[in-house]
Amino acid sequence: MLTSSDIAREAGVSQxxxxxxxxxxxxxxxxxxxxxxxxxxxxGYTPNAIARxxxxxxxxxxxxLISDIMNPFYPELLEAIGSQLAAYGLRMLVAxxxxxxxxxxxxxxxEHRVDGIVFTSALLDSQTVASLAARRFPIVLANRYVxxxxxxxxxxxxxxxxxxxxxxxxxxxxxxxxxxTGNEKSSTSRDRYxxxxxxxxxxxVGLDPTLVRTGDYDYERAHATTVELLELTPPPTAIxxxxxVMAFATLNACxxxxxxxxxxxxxxxxxxxxxxxxxxxxxxxxxxxxGELARTAVDLLAERVAAPDVPxxxxxxxxxxxxxxxxxxxxxxxxxxxxxxxxxRRANG
Amino acid sequence: MLTSSDIAREAGVSQxxxxxxxxxxxxxxxxxxxxxxxxxxxxGYTPNAIARxxxxxxxxxxxxLISDIMNPFYPELLEAIGSQLAAYGLRMLVAxxxxxxxxxxxxxxxEHRVDGIVFTSALLDSQTVASLAARRFPIVLANRYVxxxxxxxxxxxxxxxxxxxxxxxxxxxxxxxxxxTGNEKSSTSRDRYxxxxxxxxxxxVGLDPTLVRTGDYDYERAHATTVELLELTPPPTAIxxxxxVMAFATLNACxxxxxxxxxxxxxxxxxxxxxxxxxxxxxxxxxxxxGELARTAVDLLAERVAAPDVPxxxxxxxxxxxxxxxxxxxxxxxxxxxxxxxxxRRANG
Numbered sequence: 001m002l003t004s005s006d007i008a009r010e011a012g013v014s015q016x017x018x019x020x021x022x023x024x025x026x027x028x029x030x031x032x033x034x035x036x037x038x039x040x041x042x043x044g045y046t047p048n049a050i051a052r053x054x055x056x057x058x059x060x061x062x063x064x065l066i067s068d069i070m071n072p073f074y075p076e077l078l079e080a081i082g083s084q085l086a087a088y089g090l091r092m093l094v095a096x097x098x099x100x101x102x103x104x105x106x107x108x109x110x111e112h113r114v115d116g117i118v119f120t121s122a123l124l125d126s127q128t129v130a131s132l133a134a135r136r137f138p139i140v141l142a143n144r145y146v147x148x149x150x151x152x153x154x155x156x157x158x159x160x161x162x163x164x165x166x167x168x169x170x171x172x173x174x175x176x177x178x179x180x181t182g183n184e185k186s187s188t189s190r191d192r193y194x195x196x197x198x199x200x201x202x203x204x205v206g207l208d209p210t211l212v213r214t215g216d217y218d219y220e221r222a223h224a225t226t227v228e229l230l231e232l233t234p235p236p237t238a239i240x241x242x243x244x245v246m247a248f249a250t251l252n253a254c255x256x257x258x259x260x261x262x263x264x265x266x267x268x269x270x271x272x273x274x275x276x277x278x279x280x281x282x283x284x285x286x287x288x289x290x291g292e293l294a295r296t297a298v299d300l301l302a303e304r305v306a307a308p309d310v311p312x313x314x315x316x317x318x319x320x321x322x323x324x325x326x327x328x329x330x331x332x333x334x335x336x337x338x339x340x341x342x343x344x345r346r347a348n349g
Numbered sequence: 350m351l352t353s354s355d356i357a358r359e360a361g362v363s364q365x366x367x368x369x370x371x372x373x374x375x376x377x378x379x380x381x382x383x384x385x386x387x388x389x390x391x392x393g394y395t396p397n398a399i400a401r402x403x404x405x406x407x408x409x410x411x412x413x414l415i416s417d418i419m420n421p422f423y424p425e426l427l428e429a430i431g432s433q434l435a436a437y438g439l440r441m442l443v444a445x446x447x448x449x450x451x452x453x454x455x456x457x458x459x460e461h462r463v464d465g466i467v468f469t470s471a472l473l474d475s476q477t478v479a480s481l482a483a484r485r486f487p488i489v490l491a492n493r494y495v496x497x498x499x500x501x502x503x504x505x506x507x508x509x510x511x512x513x514x515x516x517x518x519x520x521x522x523x524x525x526x527x528x529x530t531g532n533e534k535s536s537t538s539r540d541r542y543x544x545x546x547x548x549x550x551x552x553x554v555g556l557d558p559t560l561v562r563t564g565d566y567d568y569e570r571a572h573a574t575t576v577e578l579l580e581l582t583p584p585p586t587a588i589x590x591x592x593x594v595m596a597f598a599t600l601n602a603c604x605x606x607x608x609x610x611x612x613x614x615x616x617x618x619x620x621x622x623x624x625x626x627x628x629x630x631x632x633x634x635x636x637x638x639x640g641e642l643a644r645t646a647v648d649l650l651a652e653r654v655a656a657p658d659v660p661x662x663x664x665x666x667x668x669x670x671x672x673x674x675x676x677x678x679x680x681x682x683x684x685x686x687x688x689x690x691x692x693x694r695r696a697n698g
Contacts, residue, residue: 061442061461069424069431070623079418083448091457093410094443099432108440112410248627255628274419278597279604280629 004088005299011039015299016087062301063093063109065102067121071217071245072273073290077120077142080294088302090115097121103128110137116301118142123185138304142297143288144187150312152300154293158188158270159195161286161319162240165268166199168284168321169238172329174266175205178229178236180215180222180246189217192242192270211236215246222246226253230265237265237330244269244276247283251326262328272322282325289317353437353651360388364648365436411650412442412458414451416470420566420594421622422639426469426491429643437651439464446470452477459486465650467491472534487653491646492637493536499661501649503642507537507619508544510635510668511589514617515548517633517670518587521678523615524554527578527585529564529571529595538566541591541619560585564595571595575602579614586614586679593618593625596632600675611677621671631674638666 004022008015013032020028021036028036062085066074082092093114095105102121106128109117116138122129124147132139133151141153169177179196182189200207213229215222222241226249229236241247247269254261261267269276272287296315303310353371357364362381369377370385377385411434415423431441442463444454451470455477458466465487471478473496481488482500490502518526528545531538549556562578564571571590575598578585590596596618603610610616618625621636645664652659 059461069428072421072424075418075421075424078443079445079447082418082443082445086448091461092443094427094431094441096428096431098428099435112408112440248629252628279601280597 011035019088059113061114062090063114063117065119067097080291084295084298115305140297140301153314154297156288156317156319158191162192162195163199164321166196174238176236178211178239180241182217182242219249222249223253226250240268244271244273266327284324284327287320287322360384368437408462410463411439412463412466414468416446429640433644433647464654489646489650502663503646505637505666505668507540511541511544512548513670515545523587525585527560527588529590531566531591568598571598572602575599589617593620593622615676633673633676636669636671
């Protein structure tokens, strides 16, 4: 099976250029066009056959299922998905499961004869994904997987990212740590939580179960939860929110209660969406390569449409801790260190 | 011409229920269904004819053109547009002019045989809108209009909102006011600027031309512009940004330069998007009824598809100043008032 990226590599051009050649786009020079066609010829395809299978297929429409367009994570994904689809000459039908259930959206998208569907918000037990995968309808899961379903998936190393957060907080001296989880039926929340807990356990630091709260990846819910956490005696010295939107809510709840960040409580998010670096937040978080993840998901889907029989692929991108201004040693640890230093001085003196 | 809202009113049900009846949606009770059909019968239509003309038409796809999905204003619009379209059994093809020019998107949407197009970001001189309107292709402009083009439009009273901002700032005592404008080819930026200037002129307060800067409705650009404004001698005592996203940038630039808001500079936005009320911003701004505006735009489009010959309608929703924590009297005015009070006391004593 020859994919558009194979053609691009062999012809020494971008994938966009390959798509343009296949779509008879006038922006390609005659020379470049010939180079691409030569590659295709060498493999015994005609451009039209490739174009039919690889790019244009039936309607040139692709469904994209998201769960909440008001969560700025999704616009970032949609921006990258939409422009990569456009490079293939495909167009994006956006369906938000906030308005109708996933299965209704999926059924309607299939009725519209979309060439494929990108799932960005399917839950671990999604019957919709399971049944489309079983029927070999072209789908790709972006930023998640579904238990027991074999299909193309692109994710970030969520467990690894959360481990880096745990190591960072332990290194700073935190021991009383709260976790605000996401949707508990999502692979992202499960993997992030598992990675975080694994490191704490290894270090012999327990996670107080009363400090683990569900935030459902929702701003309002995380805001209310943070207020509850900060009213505990003693409050946690650090709060790990399993996405950035909830971390913004936590930072805003701290403002509401006049709790200093990071002096009184450290806050960490996950995703590194654009606003995380704004001066209003300057959030320590885990960066997902969202653009790359989205573009790769589209590439896999385009290839899947062309070659339904290729075995399912699972790609995992690395994640990376980004330290900004919302994490610092806990006050308690500062005191301890001071006492320890004093003791040390006495011992030395 | 019988519209879905006429049917709804006469049958005493919601428009969503009418759409459901026309779409054979099982969620409608037998009784309600009969009531709706009776109304339709009284007017001599058969449900199917209505459904064909009013709701389902050709593909049940509607194109929605936006200009930048990363601007959180658009996800708010899309959420409302998408769910109202879903109530009519229509689906949303989202096209972002950040990835391809408006005319390319529009051509492709028409090729996909969409039933109509919602324009949320067309500029005042849009040839695409002019030519579709001339061909009587069903379109609606949401949150804007295009000069010299007669078609359905739904806007907020942008001039009135900006006037309220000017009155508020004058009342607080501001005289050295900066304006960060939006896209200068958009009706929103033009009307907001004109409304603002009109009130200042009437009050005999001049607008220093060096304090009027274009921000192009863009976060990064507004951030850079604010830094320049704050470095002037003397700096402005108030900055009016023509949308909220730019006001967030201004607030963040103030944080960067450790300029106190509202003590040292007042900041006002426009739109009242969700994050404006977050503790990180608590922005004084002008509320647009975005949900209502979006839903009405979809209603007009659905009616337009059913009745291409109805004369174009222009609806304008009222706007409202929302006072939060980013505006206060300027330091200069505080001093003045203090002197005046002291003088008053002397005069009385």
